[in-house]
Amino acid sequence: MGAVTYPNEKVVKFVDFNFVPVQINVSNKTLTDQFNVTWTPTIIVLDAGGNEVHREVGFLPPEEFIPMFMVAKGKWYFNHEQHSEAQGMFDEALRDYPNSIAAAEALYFMWVSRFKMTHDPKYLRQAYDALTVKFPNSEWTKRASPYRLIPA
Amino acid sequence: MFWQHLNATLSERRTIMALDICWLDDLAKAKEAAGQRKKPVLLDFFSPQ
Numbered sequence: 729m730g731a732v733t734y735p736n737e738k739v740v741k742f743v744d745f746n747f748v749p750v751q752i753n754v755s756n757k758t759l760t761d762q763f764n765v766t767w768t769p770t771i772i773v774l775d776a777g778g779n780e781v782h783r784e785v786g787f788l789p790p791e792e793f794i795p796m797f798m799v800a801k802g803k804w805y806f807n808h809e810q811h812s813e814a815q816g817m818f819d820e821a822l823r824d825y826p827n828s829i830a831a832a833e834a835l836y837f838m839w840v841s842r843f844k845m846t847h848d849p850k851y852l853r854q855a856y857d858a859l860t861v862k863f864p865n866s867e868w869t870k871r872a873s874p875y876r877l878i879p880a
Numbered sequence: 881m882f883w884q885h886l887n888a889t890l891s892e893r894r895t896i897m898a899l900d901i902c903w904l905d906d907l908a909k910a911k912e913a914a915g916q917r918k919k920p921v922l923l924d925f926f927s928p929q
Contacts, residue, residue, distance in 0.1 A: 730926065735899050743901050747922035750910035751903040754925050759907065763925070770925045776915035797922070804920040 729769045729787060736790040746801050747773070773800040781807060795825035799834050806837060811845045832866035835859055853878040 733739055743749050752759050754768050763772060763780075773782040782800035802817030818841065821834040839855030842848075856875040863869055904910045907923065914921045 729924070730929070734901055737899060740899060740901050743922060746919065748910050748914045748917060748919050749901050749903050749922045749924065750907055751905060751924045751926055752907065754927050760925065763923070765925045768925055768927045772923045772925075774911070774914070774921040774923055776911050776921070778911055781920060801920060 733790050733793050739790050742794050795821040795828040795830040799830045811841045814841045832863040832868040836868040849878045
Protein backbone atom coordinates (compact mmCIF):
# COMPACT_ATOMS: atom_id res chain seq x y z
CA MET A 729 0.00 0.00 0.00
CA GLY A 730 2.80 2.39 0.93
CA ALA A 731 4.62 1.81 -2.37
CA VAL A 732 1.72 1.90 -4.83
CA THR A 733 -1.62 3.04 -3.46
CA TYR A 734 -0.88 5.67 -0.84
CA PRO A 735 1.45 7.78 -3.05
CA ASN A 736 -1.21 7.94 -5.78
CA GLU A 737 -2.37 11.54 -6.14
CA LYS A 738 -6.06 10.65 -6.42
CA VAL A 739 -5.78 8.50 -3.30
CA VAL A 740 -4.04 11.29 -1.38
CA LYS A 741 -6.75 13.79 -2.26
CA PHE A 742 -9.54 11.30 -1.60
CA VAL A 743 -8.19 10.30 1.83
CA ASP A 744 -7.42 13.84 2.94
CA PHE A 745 -10.87 15.06 1.91
CA ASN A 746 -12.89 12.22 3.42
CA PHE A 747 -11.04 10.82 6.43
CA VAL A 748 -8.79 11.48 9.38
CA PRO A 749 -5.95 9.08 8.51
CA VAL A 750 -3.88 7.35 11.18
CA GLN A 751 -1.17 4.73 10.71
CA ILE A 752 -0.28 2.27 13.42
CA ASN A 753 2.71 -0.04 13.29
CA VAL A 754 1.58 -3.65 13.57
CA SER A 755 4.10 -4.08 16.39
CA ASN A 756 1.68 -2.09 18.59
CA LYS A 757 0.29 -5.15 20.36
CA THR A 758 -2.24 -3.21 22.42
CA LEU A 759 -4.02 -1.93 19.33
CA THR A 760 -3.62 -5.07 17.22
CA ASP A 761 -5.20 -7.04 20.06
CA GLN A 762 -7.93 -4.44 20.53
CA PHE A 763 -8.85 -4.56 16.83
CA ASN A 764 -8.05 -8.26 16.33
CA VAL A 765 -5.52 -7.53 13.58
CA THR A 766 -3.54 -10.57 12.49
CA TRP A 767 -2.38 -9.57 8.99
CA THR A 768 -1.29 -6.48 7.11
CA PRO A 769 -2.40 -4.41 5.45
CA THR A 770 -5.53 -4.15 7.55
CA ILE A 771 -7.46 -0.92 7.11
CA ILE A 772 -10.39 -0.13 9.40
CA VAL A 773 -12.82 2.76 9.20
CA LEU A 774 -13.99 3.94 12.61
CA ASP A 775 -16.42 6.56 13.77
CA ALA A 776 -15.29 9.17 16.29
CA GLY A 777 -16.44 6.91 19.10
CA GLY A 778 -14.12 4.14 17.92
CA ASN A 779 -16.88 1.94 16.51
CA GLU A 780 -15.88 -0.09 13.46
CA VAL A 781 -17.72 0.83 10.25
CA HIS A 782 -15.75 -1.10 7.63
CA ARG A 783 -12.67 -3.35 7.39
CA GLU A 784 -10.43 -4.37 4.51
CA VAL A 785 -7.61 -6.88 4.69
CA GLY A 786 -5.04 -7.16 1.88
CA PHE A 787 -3.66 -4.94 -0.85
CA LEU A 788 -5.96 -2.73 -2.92
CA PRO A 789 -4.66 -0.80 -5.94
CA PRO A 790 -5.80 2.83 -6.25
CA GLU A 791 -8.66 2.04 -8.64
CA GLU A 792 -10.07 -0.39 -6.06
CA PHE A 793 -9.05 1.48 -2.91
CA ILE A 794 -10.99 4.64 -3.78
CA PRO A 795 -14.38 3.04 -4.50
CA MET A 796 -14.00 0.64 -1.57
CA PHE A 797 -13.52 3.52 0.83
CA MET A 798 -16.22 5.56 -0.89
CA VAL A 799 -18.50 2.72 0.17
CA ALA A 800 -16.98 2.82 3.65
CA LYS A 801 -17.61 6.56 3.90
CA GLY A 802 -21.15 5.96 2.65
CA LYS A 803 -21.67 3.37 5.40
CA TRP A 804 -20.41 5.91 7.94
CA TYR A 805 -23.07 8.37 6.71
CA PHE A 806 -25.59 5.53 6.69
CA ASN A 807 -24.83 4.73 10.34
CA HIS A 808 -25.37 8.40 11.18
CA GLU A 809 -28.69 8.29 9.30
CA GLN A 810 -27.39 10.86 6.81
CA HIS A 811 -28.96 8.98 3.94
CA SER A 812 -28.71 11.64 1.23
CA GLU A 813 -24.97 11.91 1.83
CA ALA A 814 -24.65 8.12 2.02
CA GLN A 815 -26.43 7.69 -1.30
CA GLY A 816 -24.16 10.34 -2.80
CA MET A 817 -21.09 8.28 -1.90
CA PHE A 818 -22.61 5.01 -3.14
CA ASP A 819 -23.70 6.70 -6.35
CA GLU A 820 -20.23 8.17 -6.92
CA ALA A 821 -18.60 4.77 -6.44
CA LEU A 822 -21.04 3.20 -8.91
CA ARG A 823 -20.71 5.99 -11.45
CA ASP A 824 -16.93 6.41 -11.41
CA TYR A 825 -15.89 2.82 -10.68
CA PRO A 826 -18.68 0.61 -12.07
CA ASN A 827 -16.41 -2.41 -12.54
CA SER A 828 -14.66 -2.25 -9.17
CA ILE A 829 -15.03 -4.96 -6.56
CA ALA A 830 -16.86 -2.44 -4.35
CA ALA A 831 -19.54 -1.67 -6.93
CA ALA A 832 -21.95 -4.43 -5.91
CA GLU A 833 -21.75 -3.43 -2.25
CA ALA A 834 -22.35 0.19 -3.27
CA LEU A 835 -25.47 -0.85 -5.17
CA TYR A 836 -26.71 -2.96 -2.26
CA PHE A 837 -26.33 -0.12 0.24
CA MET A 838 -27.76 2.43 -2.19
CA TRP A 839 -31.09 0.64 -2.15
CA VAL A 840 -30.93 -0.29 1.53
CA SER A 841 -30.36 3.38 2.33
CA ARG A 842 -33.45 4.29 0.30
CA PHE A 843 -35.40 1.70 2.28
CA LYS A 844 -34.12 3.16 5.56
CA MET A 845 -35.24 6.63 4.46
CA THR A 846 -38.72 5.59 3.42
CA HIS A 847 -39.40 2.21 5.10
CA ASP A 848 -40.83 1.16 1.75
CA PRO A 849 -39.85 -2.48 1.10
CA LYS A 850 -40.07 -2.03 -2.65
CA TYR A 851 -36.55 -0.61 -2.47
CA LEU A 852 -35.25 -3.89 -1.07
CA ARG A 853 -36.83 -5.74 -3.95
CA GLN A 854 -35.21 -3.21 -6.30
CA ALA A 855 -31.87 -3.96 -4.65
CA TYR A 856 -32.26 -7.63 -5.49
CA ASP A 857 -33.47 -6.94 -9.04
CA ALA A 858 -30.65 -4.46 -9.80
CA LEU A 859 -27.96 -6.69 -8.30
CA THR A 860 -29.24 -9.72 -10.21
CA VAL A 861 -28.92 -7.83 -13.49
CA LYS A 862 -25.63 -6.04 -12.90
CA PHE A 863 -23.72 -8.37 -10.58
CA PRO A 864 -25.32 -11.84 -10.83
CA ASN A 865 -22.35 -13.62 -9.22
CA SER A 866 -21.71 -11.16 -6.41
CA GLU A 867 -21.91 -12.05 -2.73
CA TRP A 868 -24.12 -8.96 -2.37
CA THR A 869 -26.66 -10.46 -4.77
CA LYS A 870 -26.77 -13.52 -2.52
CA ARG A 871 -27.16 -11.31 0.55
CA ALA A 872 -30.08 -9.55 -1.16
CA SER A 873 -31.73 -12.81 -2.26
CA PRO A 874 -34.39 -12.86 0.51
CA TYR A 875 -35.74 -9.63 -0.96
CA ARG A 876 -36.89 -11.53 -4.07
CA LEU A 877 -39.90 -12.57 -1.97
CA ILE A 878 -41.08 -8.94 -1.70
CA PRO A 879 -43.71 -8.18 -4.35
CA ALA A 880 -42.35 -6.00 -7.17
CA MET B 881 14.99 25.53 3.35
CA PHE B 882 13.91 22.23 1.87
CA TRP B 883 12.10 23.95 -0.98
CA GLN B 884 15.06 26.26 -1.70
CA HIS B 885 17.28 23.23 -1.91
CA LEU B 886 14.81 21.56 -4.28
CA ASN B 887 14.46 24.76 -6.37
CA ALA B 888 10.82 23.82 -7.00
CA THR B 889 8.17 26.14 -8.40
CA LEU B 890 5.00 26.74 -6.40
CA SER B 891 3.12 24.39 -8.73
CA GLU B 892 5.77 21.71 -8.28
CA ARG B 893 5.63 22.15 -4.52
CA ARG B 894 1.88 21.62 -4.57
CA THR B 895 2.34 18.47 -6.63
CA ILE B 896 5.01 17.12 -4.34
CA MET B 897 3.02 18.00 -1.24
CA ALA B 898 -0.06 16.32 -2.71
CA LEU B 899 1.77 13.00 -2.87
CA ASP B 900 1.68 12.43 0.86
CA ILE B 901 -1.19 11.48 3.07
CA CYS B 902 -0.91 13.39 6.34
CA TRP B 903 -0.99 10.36 8.62
CA LEU B 904 -1.39 10.78 12.35
CA ASP B 905 0.27 8.20 14.59
CA ASP B 906 -2.01 8.48 17.63
CA LEU B 907 -5.43 6.87 17.51
CA ALA B 908 -6.82 8.91 20.40
CA LYS B 909 -5.91 12.15 18.64
CA ALA B 910 -7.35 10.83 15.38
CA LYS B 911 -10.68 10.04 17.06
CA GLU B 912 -10.75 13.49 18.65
CA ALA B 913 -10.03 15.09 15.25
CA ALA B 914 -12.71 12.91 13.65
CA GLY B 915 -15.28 14.25 16.09
CA GLN B 916 -14.25 17.85 15.46
CA ARG B 917 -14.08 17.55 11.66
CA LYS B 918 -17.13 15.26 11.36
CA LYS B 919 -15.19 12.67 9.40
CA PRO B 920 -14.48 8.98 9.99
CA VAL B 921 -11.05 7.67 10.97
CA LEU B 922 -9.07 5.64 8.43
CA LEU B 923 -6.96 3.35 10.59
CA ASP B 924 -4.15 1.63 8.70
CA PHE B 925 -2.15 -1.14 10.38
CA PHE B 926 1.12 -1.48 8.51
CA SER B 927 4.33 -3.49 8.62
CA PRO B 928 7.49 -1.42 8.18
CA GLN B 929 9.50 -2.60 5.16
